[in-house]
Amino acid sequence: MTHRKKVTGIILSGGKSSRMGREKGLVEYQGKALIEYSIDALRTVCDELIISSGNDCYSYLGIPIVNDEVENCGPIGGIYTCMKAVPSDIYLVVSCDVPNITSHLFSNLLSVLDQNEAVIPIDANNKFQPLVACYSSTCLPVFESELKEGRLKMMKLLEKLKVLYHKIPPEVDSNGSNLFFNANTPDDIEK
Template identity: 30%
Template sequence: MQHLPNLATLILMGGQNKRMNGEHKAFLSLHEKTFLEHIIENLNPYAPTYLSVNTQSLYEHLNYPLIEDKYKDIGPIGGIYTALSSIPEEYVFITACDMPFVNGELITFLYNQLDLDTSCVVMSDKDGRFYPLGGIYHKSMLPLIEAQIAEGNYRLGALLKRTHAKIIPLSQAPFEEKLLWNINTPEEYKSLLQEK
């Protein structure tokens, strides 16, 4: 299939994996493939894929463009900032390496919600909590992100409240919440492996 116009996908891989006891979540195995392989396989038909990393030299064996964080150790906002400032496409679908179920259904649904006034589109759950990862971000957000980093506020929820984010309730989506799950702990990973 053809790539969606003016869209890239970014997989955030720069986390410290503390809650996973230091094991890199991108390389956890599910159905004989790594999380990273699942995500790339699911998203690559829709847009070019970039990997956001803390240290480029650790990931040079992966055959995808690597984007090294300009700001280190400030969480996802640092990877998003660096990607938006360096990727040529106007829009970037941002996901994390611990979200093995993201797929084309999600990316296409969000892409179809974009309009000229939309700087960001993300999902929310039944309690109104945002899913900032598994969302599409536009380059126009760069000044806001830069200002927020300068303030030392690295929370993506705060960023979404500052911008013209389109927040779509999961109840309006044609897919299950599972697409947005992230696997953070050994317990969550064990539970995932025990699923039929």
């Protein structure tokens, strides 16, 4: 009897939102809060969802909020704290400001994880997207080590993992180059 792996979705919303000028995940985009797009994309492929944030403004969503164990450590700190707080086999990570992502994308990432420790999508512009990605629980010690050593760059952390850099197939990327659109400023929202 094979055991089904537990998949937990981590929504990163711990940034300062300085370019947006207010809590980024709550900014309305095409009729709903940015963070709700991330939730919708993860909900059907995850057993559990958690939000990495130092702000309880997301409590209305009914999803557990995990505060960073070590403050001001960026995505590495948020991912590490969530992995430690909620044991799981696999973590799907997404920032709160990418409204065009889909559950189809996350299903695709899960399907190619296999023996890798992480699957990092490559977008239509050939850029790596480590904050819309899939991580195995085996990554936890590397996140912990990088955090303890004060090394907070995701791309450097990835060098220490067995990573599959995965070009997203056209049938998954129906938005073309906009699949990973990142809303950072009020101008981005108005476009």
